[in-house]
Amino acid sequence: MLQDEFEWIKSITPDSSYQKELVMGIGDDAALWSVNKEMDQVVCVDTMVEGVHFTKDTLSPYQVGYKALAVNLSDLGAMGAIPQFYLVSIAIAKDWNTEELSEVYKGMAVLASKYKTDLIGGDTVSTKGPLVLTVTVIGKVEKGKSLLRKNAKPGDSVFLTGVTGESAAGLQLLLKNTRHHHFSSDEKQLILQHQMPAPHIEQGRILASSGFRISLNDVSDGIASELNEIAEASQVALHIDENKIPVSRLLARYPKNEQLNFQLYGGEDYVLTGTVNQDQFEPLSKLFQQHSLKIFEIGKVGEAGNAAVYLHRNENESPEQITKQGFNHFRER
CATH class of the missing domain: 3.90.650.10 (PurM-like C-terminal domain)
Known part of the structure; x- marks a missing residue:
């Protein structure tokens, strides 16, 4: 059985990269690569699992969505980046109804509006287990100004x-x-x-x-x-x-x-x-x-x-x- 999250991440980190544009892969708050002479692209992803990160007794559905986006935006903040887009993958548990799920997305949308961050896609599946919410956020930072x-x-x-x-x-x-x-x-x-x-x-x-x-x-x-x-x-x-x-x-x-x-x-x-x-x-x-x-x-x-x-x-x-x-x-x- 795996015992340490951080040691596991180290063990799967590649020794080298194929893409010359890559500035930072695994090992910081977000991945970073060059897209033009002025800017670098910044991408991060986080997952929230019901029963691990939250329950219905600790967060409302609205707060689940809000927090799922907030923790990703925080990673962009740690890179000095400007948020631009986000994607949402959700595995829906049987005991979550349409109204609750709408509240999850409303929580994300309200926070996204503050930073003018657009929802551009994702994936929706069902699960026999708990609700799983994965958010990917994409941003940009001026070349040479990322905070590593x-x-x-x-x-x-x-x-x-x-x-x-x-x-x-x-x-x-x-x-x-x-x-x-x-x-x-x-x-x-x-x-x-x-x-x-x-x-x-x-x-x-x-x-x-x-x-x-x-x-x-x-x-x-x-x-x-x-x-x-x-x-x-x-x-x-x-x-x-x-x-x-x-x-x-x-x-x-x-x-x-x-x-x-x-x-x-x-x-x-x-x-x-x-x-x-x-x-x-x-x-x-x-x-x-x-x-x-x-x-x-x-x-x-x-x-x-x-x-x-x-x-x-x-x-x-x-x-x-x-x-x-x-x-x-x-x-x-």
């Missing part, structure tokens, strides 16, 4: 474009009570972060347009997992200051260790995390301020050759190495 995980260098600043942990806290509430429970106002906000995350497309475009050397990843599996992917791709060590990780007001009511666990390992926040030359962080921060957006410096890139992530909790303790402990499909079965 392998771009980190020693001395860089490590950053986040938003708070993390709220989605995991929201999911915890849903799993304890279902979405039909009477929640407080704050609890509803946490739950909404899980059900309808906002992909950081605008933030990705600001990062791409800055012209700075930036490595980037979207936070789908938790900060720990995403930063380890950057460390591995760039072959550097990342040093994170716990006290610099932003904590939202909604998470402040949780014990400190639970907050940190949500932030590092919860995932499904779909903010962006990455690195930039430390001298360029302040100019980058000003760019974000001009768009009424925030960016947080949470650490530094250390030595080359040691692909690892270390958490510094206080000056009196040695840093602890944090590994990929976010969601792993094969390990979680």
Whole structure:
């Protein structure tokens, strides 16, 4: 039986490519290839499976569709890309009716309209199992401005474009009570972060347009997992200051260790995390301020050759190495 999603992906990654236009295949948030002198094409795909990623007790049909597109758009955001098109493949379970399925597509359409992204095709089949929804998104990015995980260098600043942990806290509430429970106002906000995350497309475009050397990843599996992917791709060590990780007001009511666990390992926040030359962080921060957006410096890139992530909790303790402990499909079965 397969035990590790990430090791399996490594094992099937080709050693070489046939197409000279290919810039990035397996190993980043999306595939990237050259289409003309000005632009590169960006393509990504994600699947949501009922009973694994959601149930009818955690997401409404509308939210299933919205989130299925949002997680793909987030991958484009992590490449600094502009969304253009999407395709939908759906395996329909017997207990999903026409009204519910229409709501799934409505959820996608509403989010797609925000980014002027066109539905251009897909596939529809029936299944004896649960509902399976696969979305492919196609976008474009200016040549030379894509934001790859392998771009980190020693001395860089490590950053986040938003708070993390709220989605995991929201999911915890849903799993304890279902979405039909009477929640407080704050609890509803946490739950909404899980059900309808906002992909950081605008933030990705600001990062791409800055012209700075930036490595980037979207936070789908938790900060720990995403930063380890950057460390591995760039072959550097990342040093994170716990006290610099932003904590939202909604998470402040949780014990400190639970907050940190949500932030590092919860995932499904779909903010962006990455690195930039430390001298360029302040100019980058000003760019974000001009768009009424925030960016947080949470650490530094250390030595080359040691692909690892270390958490510094206080000056009196040695840093602890944090590994990929976010969601792993094969390990979680």
